[in-house]
Amino acid sequence: MYKHMIQFLDRPDLYQKTEAAFWDDEHISGEMLKAHLAPDFEGASRKLEFIQRSAAWIGEIMPPAKYPRILDVGCGPGLYTERFAKMGYGTTGMDLSRRSVQYARDSAASQGLDITYYCQNYLAMELEETFDAAVMIYCDYGVLPDHERRTLLRNLYNHLRPGGKVLLDVFSMESYRRFEELQTWETCPKGGFWKKEGYIALTGKYRCTDHVTLEQITVIGERETKAYCLWNTYFTKEMLVREAGEAGFGVCGVLGDVAGSPCREDGPTIAILIEKQAG
Structure with a gap:
């Protein structure tokens, strides 16, 4: 029993992938969708008030008259894409979660919104169309190791028209300083976020380098044990x-968030607006 458990509790190699694709797990993906759609919960998505303010600001800095086609990378259930479509953009969303993409498609159809959705890994992005603007929101960029961030930026570059812009955000070094290392456990006899049936969850939060953290969740059920690794990379303005x-890319501006707040040393996030330069 000890040897079985220790393999799940040992710290993994830096950026080691989770073997289980939790975003497509039948139960977990449903719980994630609930979290996305909860308007006052800042978990899978930001709170509704922020999303509304952010979408409006994006419409000001990249107006649809000048940037008519927009791509939302990691779009989830369509919280931004629906707003973009209503603002007049030709809108495309991409996400790896089949449940989120299906929800987004159904929601768009019910409202008569013309939005194209792809269930696809953005690291293997191969779309026939190109775009005038792209967004990647809620610090998804920082979950990737260095080489995958390079792949992502190359894919975005190749799918932008000359003069096209990308807006993305990351967690700042201030968020790294606020990160608390700890180990906790939780009993869920009636099931919970990670499993429909009863389980015990062991959570470890660790600083792994001077700018990378890990949240490692080990879920112990009656018949199986699974471990999930949630990585975050933290950035300075200079790194980004x-x-x-x-x-x-050329850099158009560095901000505090994707709603246009000014960048502050004590801010939890950094946003960057970058451009594929013409010619």
Whole structure:
């Protein structure tokens, strides 16, 4: 029993992937969808008030008259894409969760919104169309290791028209400083987020480098044990600008968030607006 458990509790290699695709697990994906859609819960998505303010600001800095086609990378159930479509953009969303994409498609159809959705890994992005703007919101960029961030930026670059822009956000080094290492456990005899049946969840939160953290959740059920690794990379402005530049983008601006707040040293996030330069 000890040897069986210790393999799940040992710290994994840096950025080691979770073997179980929890975003497509029948139970977990349903719980994630609930979290996305909860307007006052900042978990899978930001709170509704922020989303509304953010979408409006994006419409100001990249107006649909000048940037008519927009791509939402990691779109979830369509909280931003529906707003973009109503603002007049030709809108495309991409996400890896089949449940979220199906919900987004059904929701768009019920409202008569013309939105194209792809259930696809953005690291293997191969779309026939190109775009004038793209967004990647709620710090998804930082869950990726270095080489996958380079792949993502290359894919975005290749799917943008000259002059096209990308807006993305990351967690700041201030968020890293606020991160608390800890180990906790929770009993869920009637099931919960991670499993429909009863389970015990052991959670470890660790600083793994001077700018990377891990939240490791080990879910112990009656018949099986699974471990989930949630990684986050934290950035300075200089790190983010350098990665964008190395991918061939020009930097239009560095902000505090994707709603246009100014960048502050004590802010929890950093947003960057970058451009595929013409010519």
